Amino acid sequence: MSAWTHTLSSILLGCATLLSGTPVAGKTAEPLTNIICDKQICMDGLTAGYIDIVPGLVQRVAQRADLNLRSDEADVAAAPTTSNHNGWFWGGLILLVSMLVTSLIFVCRLRAKVTHQRRRLVASEKRLNIILDSVDAHIYIKSRDLRYLYANKKMCEFFNISPKEIIGKNDVDIGVHSSTAAEIQHNDRQVIARGERIAVEEHYYGADNKNKSTFFSIKLPLHSEGEQEEALCGISTDITAYKATREANHQLAFFDPLTELPNRRLLLSRLSSVLHTARQYQVIGAVLFIDLDNFKHVNDARGHAVGDALLKRVALRLTRMMREHDTVARIGGDEFVILLTRLGESLEEGSRAALVISERVRLALEQSFFIESQAYLTSVSIGVSFVTADTRSVEDVLREADTAMYRSKEAGRNRVALYHESMKAEVEERLSLERDLAYAIGSEQLEMYIQPQHSRQRDIIGVELLIRWHHPERGLISPERFIPIAEETQLISRLGDWALAEACKLLLRYPHNRFTVSINISPSQFKQYDFLQRVKKIIADFNAPAHRLILEVTEGMLMDDQHHTISLMDDLVKLGVRFAIDDFGTGYSNLAALKRLPLYELKIDRSLVQDIHTDSDSATIVRAVLAMGQQLRLHVVAEGVETNDQAVFLDHHRCSALQGHLFARAMTPGDWQDYLTTHNLL
Numbered sequence: 001m002s003a004w005t006h007t008l009s010s011i012l013l014g015c016a017t018l019l020s021g022t023p024v025a026g027k028t029a030e031p032l033t034n035i036i037c038d039k040q041i042c043m044d045g046l047t048a049g050y051i052d053i054v055p056g057l058v059q060r061v062a063q064r065a066d067l068n069l070r071s072d073e074a075d076v077a078a079a080p081t082t083s084n085h086n087g088w089f090w091g092g093l094i095l096l097v098s099m100l101v102t103s104l105i106f107v108c109r110l111r112a113k114v115t116h117q118r119r120r121l122v123a124s125e126k127r128l129n130i131i132l133d134s135v136d137a138h139i140y141i142k143s144r145d146l147r148y149l150y151a152n153k154k155m156c157e158f159f160n161i162s163p164k165e166i167i168g169k170n171d172v173d174i175g176v177h178s179s180t181a182a183e184i185q186h187n188d189r190q191v192i193a194r195g196e197r198i199a200v201e202e203h204y205y206g207a208d209n210k211n212k213s214t215f216f217s218i219k220l221p222l223h224s225e226g227e228q229e230e231a232l233c234g235i236s237t238d239i240t241a242y243k244a245t246r247e248a249n250h251q252l253a254f255f256d257p258l259t260e261l262p263n264r265r266l267l268l269s270r271l272s273s274v275l276h277t278a279r280q281y282q283v284i285g286a287v288l289f290i291d292l293d294n295f296k297h298v299n300d301a302r303g304h305a306v307g308d309a310l311l312k313r314v315a316l317r318l319t320r321m322m323r324e325h326d327t328v329a330r331i332g333g334d335e336f337v338i339l340l341t342r343l344g345e346s347l348e349e350g351s352r353a354a355l356v357i358s359e360r361v362r363l364a365l366e367q368s369f370f371i372e373s374q375a376y377l378t379s380v381s382i383g384v385s386f387v388t389a390d391t392r393s394v395e396d397v398l399r400e401a402d403t404a405m406y407r408s409k410e411a412g413r414n415r416v417a418l419y420h421e422s423m424k425a426e427v428e429e430r431l432s433l434e435r436d437l438a439y440a441i442g443s444e445q446l447e448m449y450i451q452p453q454h455s456r457q458r459d460i461i462g463v464e465l466l467i468r469w470h471h472p473e474r475g476l477i478s479p480e481r482f483i484p485i486a487e488e489t490q491l492i493s494r495l496g497d498w499a500l501a502e503a504c505k506l507l508l509r510y511p512h513n514r515f516t517v518s519i520n521i522s523p524s525q526f527k528q529y530d531f532l533q534r535v536k537k538i539i540a541d542f543n544a545p546a547h548r549l550i551l552e553v554t555e556g557m558l559m560d561d562q563h564h565t566i567s568l569m570d571d572l573v574k575l576g577v578r579f580a581i582d583d584f585g586t587g588y589s590n591l592a593a594l595k596r597l598p599l600y601e602l603k604i605d606r607s608l609v610q611d612i613h614t615d616s617d618s619a620t621i622v623r624a625v626l627a628m629g630q631q632l633r634l635h636v637v638a639e640g641v642e643t644n645d646q647a648v649f650l651d652h653h654r655c656s657a658l659q660g661h662l663f664a665r666a667m668t669p670g671d672w673q674d675y676l677t678t679h680n681l682l
Contacts, residue, residue: 138215138236141222146170146188149231158204158213177205191219191232202236213240256330258308259315267329267337271387271394274341278387284350285387288338288358289401290318292365293379293413295334300561309371310378317364337401350386351418358382358416366414379414381405386419403427434485436471441494445470448502449666452515452675453637453657460681461657462516462550462637465503466666467495487524496525497534504544506669511545513681518550518580523557532571539575546576550601555581558597566597573598580637585621595632602629606640606660612649619649626653 132139133153141150151166159166159174166174171181180203187200197220204213215236222231251257254266262270274285292314299307311334318328318336327339340357343350362382368375383405385397400419408417440446446469453462469477486492503517525531539546551572558565558581569579580601585608604625611618622638629636638650641660650658667675675681 137238139234140236141231141233142188143231144192146185148174155236175205180204187217187219188232188234191221195221195223197221201239213238214243215239259312259330261315261319261336262327262329264329264331267327267331267339268394268398270327271339271397274339274387275391275394275397277341278391279389282389283341283345284343284347286340286343286350286354286357287385287387287397287401288340288354288361289383289385289398289405290336290338290361290365291381291405291409292334293381293409295378298376298378306371306376310369310376313369313371314365314378318361321361321364337398347386347388350388354384354386355416355418358384362414362416381408381413382416383408384416384418400424430485433477433482434489434491437469437482437486437491437495440469440471441491441498445472446498447668448499448506449668450506450672451659451666452664453518453659454663455657456651456655458663460513460515462518463506463672464518464552464659465499465506467499468666483522487522490524492522492525493528493534496522497538500535500538501542503549504538504542507544507548508542510676513676514548516548516550516578518552520552520582523554523560526553526557526568527560532568535572535577536575539577547578549576550578550580552580552582552603554583555586558594562596569598580635583639585625591628599632599634601635601637601656604636604638604655609638609640609646609650609660610642612646622650623653626650626655629656630654 135152136154138155138158139150139152140148140155143149147168147170148166151163153163156163156166159176161174171184172178176184184202187198187202190196191198197218199216199218202215202217204215205211216239217234217236219232219234222233251260254263254269255261256263271287277283278285295307295310298310311330314336315328315330318338322328322338325341327337329337329339331337338357338361340354343353362380365378365380368377370376383401383403385400385404387397391397400423403423404417404419407423408415411417446467448465449468450463450465452460453464455461467479467483469479469482471477483492483495486495499519503519506517528534539549573579578600579598580603581599582603583605584602586605602625604622608618608622612622613619626636628634635656637657637659638646638655639659641647641650641658641662643662646660647658647662664675
């Protein structure tokens with residue numbers, strides 16, 4: 001800065017000397033040429049154009065001024081003149097000097113501005129690099145010959161190469177497999193040739209050359225000033241994890257996680273396609289609804305791990321049996337569905353084909369499954385429905401196959417049943433009964449009938465309560481018809497609570513009569529987790545004498561989970577409640593386990609009693625039951641006694657009590673009151 005100050009001072013000093021004609025005191029006047037030209041060193045670093053123009057101009061002006069100065073000095077010595085003679089010249093000189101100073105100031109400012117802009121560009125480039133290196137994607141620029149001109153940090157790290165090393169290399173040079181590189185370069189050439197943006201999926205192997213990654217790439221051309229594609233820019237995002245997540249979600253949404261078979265959702269989608277084909281081409285399809293018989297026994301006996309392994313093997317065996325365009329699906333639990341397509345053009349032809357395949361499936365699943373060197377046998381119940389041009393919806397087809405499957409179970413399991421329209425009427429009837437039963441519980445439609453039990457002395461020592469349903473439109477409905485519905489729909493809990501409450505009311509109505517009251521308990525009711533608490537609560541609510549209450553259960557339900565059964569029975573016996581086995585002699589009791597149960601009574605089934613005099617085997621069984629009851633000190637009641645000969649036989653073998661039409665039919669509470677009055681039993 002001092003150099004520029006010195007220069008300006010020298011110029012002004014020279015101008016003053018020229019104007020006054022005398023040197024300034026203490027200063028030596030330099031020629032203007034020296035003042036200006038010697039200061040050219042201050043112009044170093046300025047823009048070249050300005051450097052070339054200004055010094056020449058300054059030098060020419062300085063030379064002319066120097067000559068004029070010498071001439072004036074000579075003229076002054078010869079003869080004095082007035083200042084007006086050269087005034088115009090000095091005014092022009094001062095103007096030129098002013099312009100020179102202004103130009104120098106402008107050049108300095110321009111230089112400062114250029115320097116400032118350069119710094120801004122450098123800072124901006126740094127910020128852009130930071131941003132590009134922070135983006136979680138590969139960002140790159142390629143030349144027309146597909147060599148890298150730029151790649152961000154993410155891409156360089158993926159291929160384990162430095163940003164400088166990647167410049168000038170192509171995809172093969174940085175480690176991309178040749179086949180993959182060919183695909184990438186094909187996409188790149190499309191961008192350059194067409195000048196259009198494209199979006200594609202591309203695949204790369206990383207530096208370890210082991211894990212294959214999938215990238216979603218967006219590529220677009222970079223144009224020169226002449227609108228020619230001179231390069232391309234690409235942004236590639238790694239979507240490997242996204243695709244894996246999407247695939248996992250798809251698997252969970254449409255496939256069973258255990259067997260990897262299509263689930264219900266995918267089955268319905270494919271069934272919809274089969275229905276569309278049936279309508280368009282008039283061909284027949286079929287749905288086979290398969291349920292494993294008694295699969296619960298495997299889970300209970302061997303655990304869920306073995307049960308799951310069995311389901312996997314069933315799925316594998318079914319899949320291997322089917323055609324490629326058929327579908328095997330698992331829709332829950334031990335239920336499988338096979339969707340068969342193009343079985344024929346007529347229903348008769350399709351039915352024959354479906355039956356052949358169904359029977360082949362049934363026989364195949366009868367073969368042993370080996371799990372951990374252990375053989376497991378199973379059987380299946382199969383229901384078949386058909387997909388025709390007249391089928392209304394996929395839900396209808398699946399429901400019809402399900403209905404047919406339940407019919408095969410009712411017919412004895414391990415068989416095939418075809419759906420027909422009569423089954424639909426039965427299902428609708430069942431649904432109607434279910435709805436009406438839910439309303440009937442607790443209303444006057446349900447009523448407890450009473451049938452007495454007589455001792456050998458013909459005294460009434462107990463009664464059994466039997467539920468009757470008086471439907472307002474259907475009339476009297478048998479328990480054999482509505483009890484199974486109640487058990488399947490969980491209405492049995494409400495029905496059982498109502499029956500127990502009615503038994504407690506009867507006990508309180510006749511406090512001085514010492515007869516017991518028996519009610520039936522269903523297996524599903526007995527297995528409920530809160531059965532004990534419910535019984536306790538109802539007895540406590542009525543403050544009923546629990547020791548006069550007998551709960552009748554079946555042989556089969558007592559054999560299931562004996563530890564829990566015995567524990568539950570013991571807790572109820574502590575309340576005073578007694579237990580009886582109903583229909584004894586018709587099941588397959590474990591006599592060794594029977595003696596451990598806290599039983600009070602055995603009830604001989606009516607089918608054995610009725611055949612006492614016509615079937616020697618029945619008579620033998622009855623005698624054996626009576627003898628066993630006496631040995632175990634159990635009360636024994638014979639049901640269905642209808643003749644004197646039957647009564648005499650039972651009395652002879654010391655049967656504790658008789659129950660049947662020979663003594664009294666089941667009667668309403670009002671008739672029971674009249675019965676007691678007539679026989680002076682009140």
